[in-house]
Amino acid sequence: MAKVLLIEDDASLGGTLAERLERDGLTVAWARTLRDARAHLEAGPWDLAIVDVMLPDGSGFGLAREMRGTSATPIMFMTALNSAENRLEGFEIGAEEYLPKPFHLREFMLRVRHVLGRQRPQGAIHAGGCEINLGALSVDRPGHPRVFLQARDCQVLKLLIDSAPRAVPRSEILDRVWGENRFPTPRAIDNAIVRLRQALGDDEGHVIRSIRGIGYQWAAEAR
Amino acid sequence: MAKVLLIEDDASLGGTLAERLERDGLTVAWARTLRDARAHLEAGPWDLAIVDVMLPDGSGFGLAREMRGTSATPIMFMTALNSAENRLEGFEIGAEEYLPKPFHLREFMLRVRHVLGRQRPQGAIHAGGCEINLGALSVDRPGHPRVFLQARDCQVLKLLIDSAPRAVPRSEILDRVWGENRFPTPRAIDNAIVRLRQALGDDEGHVIRSIRGIGYQWAAEAR
DNA sequence: AACGCCTGTGACACTTCCGTGACACTTCCC
DNA sequence: GGGAAGTGTCACGGAAGTGTCACAGGCGTT
Numbered sequence: 001m002a003k004v005l006l007i008e009d010d011a012s013l014g015g016t017l018a019e020r021l022e023r024d025g026l027t028v029a030w031a032r033t034l035r036d037a038r039a040h041l042e043a044g045p046w047d048l049a050i051v052d053v054m055l056p057d058g059s060g061f062g063l064a065r066e067m068r069g070t071s072a073t074p075i076m077f078m079t080a081l082n083s084a085e086n087r088l089e090g091f092e093i094g095a096e097e098y099l100p101k102p103f104h105l106r107e108f109m110l111r112v113r114h115v116l117g118r119q120r121p122q123g124a125i126h127a128g129g130c131e132i133n134l135g136a137l138s139v140d141r142p143g144h145p146r147v148f149l150q151a152r153d154c155q156v157l158k159l160l161i162d163s164a165p166r167a168v169p170r171s172e173i174l175d176r177v178w179g180e181n182r183f184p185t186p187r188a189i190d191n192a193i194v195r196l197r198q199a200l201g202d203d204e205g206h207v208i209r210s211i212r213g214i215g216y217q218w219a220a221e222a223r
Numbered sequence: 224m225a226k227v228l229l230i231e232d233d234a235s236l237g238g239t240l241a242e243r244l245e246r247d248g249l250t251v252a253w254a255r256t257l258r259d260a261r262a263h264l265e266a267g268p269w270d271l272a273i274v275d276v277m278l279p280d281g282s283g284f285g286l287a288r289e290m291r292g293t294s295a296t297p298i299m300f301m302t303a304l305n306s307a308e309n310r311l312e313g314f315e316i317g318a319e320e321y322l323p324k325p326f327h328l329r330e331f332m333l334r335v336r337h338v339l340g341r342q343r344p345q346g347a348i349h350a351g352g353c354e355i356n357l358g359a360l361s362v363d364r365p366g367h368p369r370v371f372l373q374a375r376d377c378q379v380l381k382l383l384i385d386s387a388p389r390a391v392p393r394s395e396i397l398d399r400v401w402g403e404n405r406f407p408t409p410r411a412i413d414n415a416i417v418r419l420r421q422a423l424g425d426d427e428g429h430v431i432r433s434i435r436g437i438g439y440q441w442a443a444e445a446r
Numbered sequence: 447a448a449c450g451c452c453t454g455t456g457a458c459a460c461t462t463c464c465g466t467g468a469c470a471c472t473t474c475c476c
Numbered sequence: 477g478g479g480a481a482g483t484g485t486c487a488c489g490g491a492a493g494t495g496t497c498a499c500a501g502g503c504g505t506t
Binding site: 082084085087088091092100102103104106107110111162163165166167169172176180211212213214217 | 247248305307308310311314315323325326327329330333334336340356358359360361371373374375
């Protein structure tokens with residue numbers, strides 16, 4: 001049973017959407033303000049956050065940025081702001097979907113289903129004796145205390161896992177995690193990899209494989 | 224690498240997009256009409272079709288409906304038609320993405336990679352009892368442990384496979400793998416071939432055939 | 447204002463690739 | 477059959493790419 005957090009200030013629209021989601025068997029919480037939303041986010045892991053961008057006490061974009069620091073919950077924006085710039089901003093933050101208002105209820109549900117449907121089996125990824133929980137940014141390993149990943153590192157990890165078994169070039173990692181207008185040192189990537197390997201207990205590069213001259217590869221399943 | 228079919232009648236936009244896609248290492252075919260697109264669709268399997276909706280000889284929606292009958296290729300629409308009704312129609316047909324014009328190139332690429340990234344089966348090549356995965360730079364052979372190719376060798380292999388059944392002259396290999404401004408010893412190529420043959424278990428040069436005085440040829444399918 | 451945490455930088459050690467050169471071998475042509 | 481040109485094979489070593497660490501800047505929090 002998937003859990004959805006709906007963040008929408010308009011009473012009429014919010015009610016309609018919540019009802020429709022529930023009718024499809026989803027568990028829905030409905031927040032009307034950023035404040036409210038933050039409280040819900042603290043409370044539990046969510047399978048999807050549906051975020052209206054213009055809220056009475058601030059912007060949904062800001063909220064989404066905060067979320068990216070603490071979890072990998074998929075985000076779907078829903079807004080009347082539909083310029084190329086607005087959309088790009090949304091996707092840069094890491095949104096899964098960007099739904100322009102107005103929309104038909106049917107399109108709404110299709111997209112929700114779409115996001116939920118392509119999620120990896122919520123729960124955890126198992127690799128080399130680790131249990132990785134991307135939603136909570138945590139890694140559990142028998143005999144070790146729980147480790148929390150950092151936001152940036154987690155984005156790298158997610159990219160590698162999503163791309164597996166393909167090797168991901170360093171340039172693509174830079175582009176997709178850092179953005180194309182930033183030019184950090186090559187060490188920035190290495191550092192993220194080091195931290196990930198530490199967290200995963202991957203001393204020998206068997207889980208995250210280095211490919212000299214190319215980039216990195218998620219190689220856990222191959223073992 | 225992934226194969227993308229771009230269907231767009233505008234010469235300027237189409238050129239820009241095709242170029243950008245290729246820069247990311249994708250194989251691109253560009254069709255300007257429905258007619259043209261159908262021909263390409265018949266020709267081969269595609270990992271993604273990017274479809275402009277308004278084309279000189281008809282609607283992209285119609286084409287997409289035809290495609291849905293015959294293949295599961297993901298479709299991404301790209302159009303100035305951005306009403307709720309239009310979008311709904313697009314998703315009802317089964318589109319993966321619906322990108323409104325105008326858009327930023329960066330948004331375009333983010334969405335393309337989004338779709339490609341979540342596709343599981345990366346086509347592997349089977350040759351002489353081997354399974355070659357160019358994306359993962361790996362070769363599997365029954366009865367043997369998995370072998371990993373090196374970056375440069377893999378480029379050579381890719382070139383040979385892409386060019387098959389044509390024989391590729393040594394000079395062309397040099398140009399396209401090493402670059403025009405580098406002049407390594409002829410041995411550099413031989414070495415790459417040796418390593419490849421070892422990886423493929425091709426002791427007798429039946430998979431990668433030497434053509435004296437010319438170059439090399441991917442001859443696996445001919446067997 | 448001081449503190450803490452995340453994240454990128456720079457320096458350095460280290461590993462690995464892969465190009466070189468020497469030599470044996472094959473193929474082609476006279 | 478003999479020579480020459482082209483190719484197969486191998487060990488070696490320079491250099492490019494990567495691992496690792498300490499530290500500093502930035503940002504939000506206390």
